[in-house]
Amino acid sequence: MRKDEFIYQQMLKAIVEHHLLPDVRLPEDQLAETFQVSRTGIRKVLHRLALERFVTITPNKGAHVAKPTAEEAEQVLDSRILIEPVLIDGVVAHWSESSKTRLYDIVKQEKVAEQNNNLKDMIQLSASFHTELATLSGNLVMAEFVNQLTLRSSLVIAVFGSKQSVGCDCGHHHDLVDMLDRGEAESAKVWMKRHLEAIKASLQFTIDKPKSINFKDLFSTI
The missing domain is CATH 1.10.10.10 (Winged helix-like DNA-binding domain superfamily/Winged helix DNA-binding domain)
Structure with a gap:
């Protein structure tokens, strides 16, 4: 290194x-x-x-x-809650075996980071997963926006969150990939919204x- x-x-x-x-x-x-x-x-x-x-x-x-302020943190998560579920239809439309492989690879790395209690890697890999997912939607403008939001979310989680904010308490990304692989767009949208809402709810605004x-x-x- x-x-x-x-x-x-x-x-x-x-x-x-x-x-x-x-x-x-x-x-x-x-x-x-x-x-x-x-x-x-x-x-x-x-x-x-x-x-x-x-x-x-x-x-x-x-x-x-x-x-970051508590207001900024809430606005970042609220923006993601509005945007990311909307991109699911595009992800399903562009889905392929390559898509599944790329996302499952990140999920495997997330599992290792969680087992090792490595919050730094958990936060980075969660951001990578959501950025990759947005890219798969085919809407590159929105994908770039999601990339910026996930960077800001990483800081928010680092400051106000905990391992629960990126752990299985907020839903495991493996479940989402399974839904996408089955073409279950509506279920995936609901899952994504609840997932991001759970992350927002996990934040503790004390520093x-x-x-x-x-x-x-x-x-x-x-």
Whole structure:
């Protein structure tokens, strides 16, 4: 694994598992010293996290862990509840053995992540599943919109959610793939709506206040 990818995965894991709380400052110099890389290398990782909305970068203030509001979180999930069930007809119309294989592959990885209690991978794989599903609908404009919403949802779940938000408590993606493979569009729409509503209901809109962070100690233990 490349050094920058390793740092990215470590920082993402720290954010998702609430070791780095919302609004915590992410100083380039301390992170560079912690990971034994240049500030340019750290800046590259921070910009990647910013593109995925896990980090905010403000001129003259630097980088901080993103801090979504409860209102923003609800709006993101409400948007997904409105949009994603509508794409099911297109998914069924474009369904193939290749579609089934691609989605089942993600489902298998999700199961491994859940068994390993790996919340970071669970959140990333859930986003991948929904993005892939939207792409299969054939509506590339809406698929791009869903991709952006799933990125924002990943942050929302990282901040306000838990393993229940991406675990079987909210419905297993395997069941949805089975419905799609049988061509049961209406059942799949109902399942998707309930699935996203369950994720929204699982969110807890409380955030602990950020504390002073010793980055060396933090990243030596996760």
